[in-house]
Amino acid sequence: QVQLQESGPGLVKPSQTLSLTCTVSGGSISSGGYYWSWIRQHPGKGLEWIGYIYYSGSTYYNPSLKSRVTISVDTSKNQFSLKLSSVTAADTAVYYCAGYARRNWYFDLWGRGTLVTVSS
């Protein structure tokens, strides 16, 4: 059974870069069966899709965040990562990593989420 686990700092200062990693266990990113995404949820609010990456490195980002987002993959470590630059308090949220199978368009794999607070 594939499991996802987010990791990274829970506190980031304004104007700095938020960096999170998602470790995939129970399956190989390199198998190519899944696309890997980041999704965030502001406190008490709904869900916002950030972007996805395929094992090959191809990516697609939410246009509203595109200028600040980089998603990368490390197949040797079975991980994918999120970098969000120039953060402000508005980027405070629970960040989830998630996955969806090829030719599906829904997220059937989710990490437990990690809260990132942007504050000085």
Place this chain on the structure above:
Amino acid sequence: EIVLTQSPGTLSLSPGERATLSCRASQSVSSSYLAWYQQKPGQAPRLLIYGASSRATGIPDRFSGSGSGTDFTLTISRLEPEDFAVYYCQQYGSSLMYTFGQGTKLEIK
């Protein structure tokens, strides 16, 4: 970008009652690209319905999805205590983007 609007914002019902949740899209969505999730406090969303009407693995048959075009519905036939949660619809669009509705909170009356 396709905007999904869920209604009502909050639904207050009692266990055993029927729940009907609505998701309306700002433009037509392929049924294949419409999903529903359940989220409980402190947990990640859980996939309930995909393809507008197919139940995900392990989802009880009291959950059903229907609809097409711009109007989609999640129905819970007989509410169990564990069904009280927040529900989100989600779509994948031609712009290659995923968007979610703002959620419906299902609370115990």
